[in-house]
Amino acid sequence: MSALSGSTPPRPRGLTYRDAGVDIDAGNRLVDRIRPLAARTRRDEVLDGIGGFAALVRVPLERYREPVLVSGTDGVGTKLLLARTLGRHDTIGIDLVAMCVNDVVVQGAEPLFFLDYFATGRLEVEAAAEVVAGIAHGCELAGCALVGGETAEMPGLYAPGDYDLAGFCVGIAERARLVDGRRVRPGDVVLGLASSGPHANGYSLIRRVLEQSGADLAAPFGASTLGETLLAPTRIYARALLALIAEVEVHAAAHITGGGIPENLPRVLPEDCAAVLDRGAWAWPPVFRWLAEAGGIEEGEMLRTFNCGIGMVVCVAEEEAARAQALLEAAGETVWCLGRIEPRGADGAPVRWRGEAR
Structure with missing residues (x-):
């Protein structure tokens, strides 16, 4: 029947945001789940957090003469794909926090x-x-x-089941006690703090090794499985480093992330200083040995891609080294003396290696 006959076709049902792929009710349910989790982390400085348009945090000026705000942001990278493959989402958030706070605390904040x-x-x-x-x-x-965050539902931009994470951290430090590497000098001792695994770096290469080797993520590996070992969350060094900084003058600290020791340690060394490190000072954890063997990865490539068992490096004066190591160990860290700071020389590399890895 034509429209000219006088009949009116039924009107289609009006579209909703849910029809477009965005579920507001699901978002509200998530916020309700988040509130008690955030409440457990509350500090005295927080005035208002979850639920507002922005979080309100008081700067504790009474504790500082010249306070400096120190900020950092990071993500988790393709380790997210491993978490999705294993159906484990409970530790990837720890990685996110660790990648940000470890960058902030190395500045002394x-x-x-x-x-x-x-x-x-x-x-x-x-x-x-x-x-x-x-x-x-x-x-x-x-x-x-x-204190807050953002949940963005974007159908069409992400495939079903996919998600991405970014984190943002703000810290505070006394300007006179910032740890920026300017105090590093020849004779300083370089201490290495153990990592908990690959942390959240190098997972594009790890996934290629898994693909190439055909390894089974469910296969036993040490006290766990290969998948669980690779998914182990990044170690958070904040409390241990802050306890150290309160007692010892730390000349420099470097978070060993993508690029490993060769790329990260030079970021905190003066141009006239080099770190001379002993490859045999620590034993590579089995997961790194497995990656090297299963992927046929050369030692140099391993060291410039992964942390290879050292997640944080600290430089202190020689006379403070034993005390610094004891304080870090008392805080629960495993610590090795990796080497010393020496003059770099005109054409010297910022990191030089001696000995054989073990």
């Missing part, structure tokens, strides 16, 4: 607060809640407050 950005194609509340629970736990380990 105490982490104050943290925010996250969670982007996905379709919000799966249970998985997202696991991720945020990990973020909250990471904040507890670091001593900083989870």
